[in-house]
Amino acid sequence: MTEYAYFLVDSTAQAMRLEKILMDKSVECKLVPVPRQFSSDCGLCARVPKSLLEPAVKLLAAAKAAYREIVFDYA
Amino acid sequence: MINTSSVSNAMIYLDHPATSWPKPPEVAAAMLHFLQEVGANPGRSGHRLSVEAARIVFAAREAVAELFGCEDALRVVFGANVTWALNQALHGYLRAGDHVITSGMEHNSMMRPLRDLERQGVEVSVVPCDHDGRLDPQRVEDALRDNTVMVALNHASNVSGTILPVREVGEITRRRGIVLLVDAAQTGGTLPLDMRRDQIDLLAFTGHKGLLGPMGTGGLILGERVDLERLRPVLQGGTGSRSESEIHPDFLPDCFESGTPNGVGLAGLNAGVRVVLARGVEAIRAHEQQLCDQLLAGLQQIRRARLYGPLDPGERVAVVSFNLEGLEPSQVGLRLDEEFNILCRVGLHCSPAAHRSLGSLPRGTVRFGIGFYSSAEEVNAALRAVERIAND
Numbered sequence: 001m002t003e004y005a006y007f008l009v010d011s012t013a014q015a016m017r018l019e020k021i022l023m024d025k026s027v028e029c030k031l032v033p034v035p036r037q038f039s040s041d042c043g044l045c046a047r048v049p050k051s052l053l054e055p056a057v058k059l060l061a062a063a064k065a066a067y068r069e070i071v072f073d074y075a
Numbered sequence: 076m077i078n079t080s081s082v083s084n085a086m087i088y089l090d091h092p093a094t095s096w097p098k099p100p101e102v103a104a105a106m107l108h109f110l111q112e113v114g115a116n117p118g119r120s121g122h123r124l125s126v127e128a129a130r131i132v133f134a135a136r137e138a139v140a141e142l143f144g145c146e147d148a149l150r151v152v153f154g155a156n157v158t159w160a161l162n163q164a165l166h167g168y169l170r171a172g173d174h175v176i177t178s179g180m181e182h183n184s185m186m187r188p189l190r191d192l193e194r195q196g197v198e199v200s201v202v203p204c205d206h207d208g209r210l211d212p213q214r215v216e217d218a219l220r221d222n223t224v225m226v227a228l229n230h231a232s233n234v235s236g237t238i239l240p241v242r243e244v245g246e247i248t249r250r251r252g253i254v255l256l257v258d259a260a261q262t263g264g265t266l267p268l269d270m271r272r273d274q275i276d277l278l279a280f281t282g283h284k285g286l287l288g289p290m291g292t293g294g295l296i297l298g299e300r301v302d303l304e305r306l307r308p309v310l311q312g313g314t315g316s317r318s319e320s321e322i323h324p325d326f327l328p329d330c331f332e333s334g335t336p337n338g339v340g341l342a343g344l345n346a347g348v349r350v351v352l353a354r355g356v357e358a359i360r361a362h363e364q365q366l367c368d369q370l371l372a373g374l375q376q377i378r379r380a381r382l383y384g385p386l387d388p389g390e391r392v393a394v395v396s397f398n399l400e401g402l403e404p405s406q407v408g409l410r411l412d413e414e415f416n417i418l419c420r421v422g423l424h425c426s427p428a429a430h431r432s433l434g435s436l437p438r439g440t441v442r443f444g445i446g447f448y449s450s451a452e453e454v455n456a457a458l459r460a461v462e463r464i465a466n467d
Contacts, residue, residue, distance in 0.1 A: 010326045011316045012118030013149050016133035033121030043316045044121055044129075 091446030135345035144269030160279035171196030208237030235384025236394030245274025288344030393445035
């Protein structure tokens, strides 16, 4: 099983921006429905392998791209 | 630029201020792709087609942000058209007891919500323009009051094409710490416009004119100085986010985008704006200005023709209003259509205030508008047709 970091966001548009910033720099990222245990929100979140957490956070900070929080889980 | 004659069998379309046509082939292709290959509801589900639809909507957001010099694509809020955007800005921002300043060259999409707000206790000042539609920024400054919270201006008239001094007014509003709302219906994609450089706080745009997209698209861009706690959404409802809550979200863009968006339209808008960006607004402006110059010079040579608005094409976008002495605009328009295959708009163009300033109320005018695909040959043909009608 792989451990993932889930970037929870407020809006779909925020999720789109995260995906674009990460994919443009070839950081593996997949938009998935928010896992139920983290939120009852029906929206999307950005899932990144935990091993890529550090470069992902740095890229998003450099682009001033906001997200609500990061949570972890196995898939 | 591509000549429309191959598309329209010698029909000459000069009604671009109403909507641009034909659209670039990329626009129809993007819309067909959305309908046939994507089709899902953007951001309302987590499956691949919904995600792909949301990617397309986000690409449109980014394209519009780039075109108008907005640094944050999430501050681009989509709606049905520029009328929605102006209503959102005016009804969302103004309260009883506030004072707002506008010009004498506004479209009813500005004036009607303002007159409604006036009945609700908002003070409205209409700064007069000269007989060519020019606005003196000093008169805006002179109209300021202690309770002025907004200046709301048309960037260019849909009747005479007259460009209003947005940047100069923007300096005044910045100094006073109040917001500047700009209606860019006639200038988006046809006149260089940068929210930061031009000091615009709220920019209302339409997708189906100079941005070359389909009808049913448009929106409002929120500058960084706008107090988002003050700007109330005029619509509330489902946003695909925070579904557990019955309280409407307060974050962008969802706060102002309730209900399923026009996904197929935004796919077309994305394609249209990218055509504009690839060509460059400066190049489009140069092309249209050259044809506008040709049209103005030709009309001035026609006996019985009376032109409205400044004669210098640098002072206007490529929208030209005229009348032929002794003929009603409706008669001229019908003859242009039926006898010469020339399509234009006549009458008051939903802008009685502008016609009042120009001295063409209640008769109205004949309006020619030049667009992305217009050609010198088409302008010549239009001039010959007007001359024929004038000489009959």
